[in-house]
């Protein structure tokens with residue numbers, strides 16, 4: 001995939017995300033769960049922001065609120081598009097983003113149909129994106145006929161097809177083998193670098209966070225809040241190899257893991273406490 005090909009896919013510019021003291025409580029039959037508390041963050045137009053945090057700390061809840069699929073119970077969350085219009089977003093969830101009864105091409109085309117785009121425009125966009133993602137040969141295959149890595153590419157293609165201002169990804173590569181993950185990370189880097197989109201991505205991998213992000217947000221154990229924000233200084237355009245061989249990589253990795261380890265330990269203590277109590 002080339003940067004030129006990605007440019008030709010016609011991807012626009014991004015959105016700004018502002019979260020001020022955002023909180024989310026869930027009232028359940030067994031009590032109230034405070035998933036997110038006092039979450040403050042500003043994500044710049046065009047930024048690649050990666051969120052890490054212990055399991056259950058509220059990452060998916062936060063992403064769902066940014067996507068407009070859920071609403072904060074306190075605080076303010078605002079998303080502003082670069083051109084003043086209503087911001088659009090697309091979400092890539094892990095492993096369950098495709099319609100199994102539609103071909104690969106029809107999955108990528110789906111959102112464009114919803115947008116009311118004419119057939120010729122849809123066909124052109126789908127063909128370009130399939131080429132960018134190395135899937136042209138599989139246009140007529142069905143999701144169950146391709147590998148997990150390919151399905152995840154289709155899911156990303158489907159999200160990109162609608163040219164969202166904001167691309168939201170919840171552990172998009174979590175289920176993939178390491179080699180496929182590396183390939184997709186680099187593909188995502190190329191697409192993003194030429195698109196100007198704002199990306200918010202959740203991962204459990206510190207390594208992945210440092211390869212992709214402009215900033216890594218480390219969330220605390222539940223209730224999730226911002227524990228730290230780490231600036232990732234590596235030059236763009238990036239390659240995984242260049243980032244990993246940069247002398248600063250090891251320090252940043254350790255710094256991130258130190259913060260995360262504290263929170264993971266706290267989360268485990270909470271869970272053990274809940275089991276005992």
Ligand SMILES: Nc1ncnc2c1ncn2[C@@H]1O[C@H](COP(=O)(O)OP(=O)(O)OP(=O)(O)O)[C@@H](O)[C@H]1O
Pocket residue numbers: 026027028033034035053054055056057058059060061062222
């Ligand atoms: N709809 C809901 N109703 C009740 N509780 C919920 C709901 N959604 C999330 N929670 C709770 O909120 C907390 C945060 O969940 P969330 O899925 O956001 O965590 P996460 O950081 O994405 O975890 P993981 O890394 O395991 O995906 C958890 O305690 C979860 O049980």
Ligand SMILES: [Mg+2]
Pocket residue numbers: 059060061170
């Ligand atoms: Mg989650």
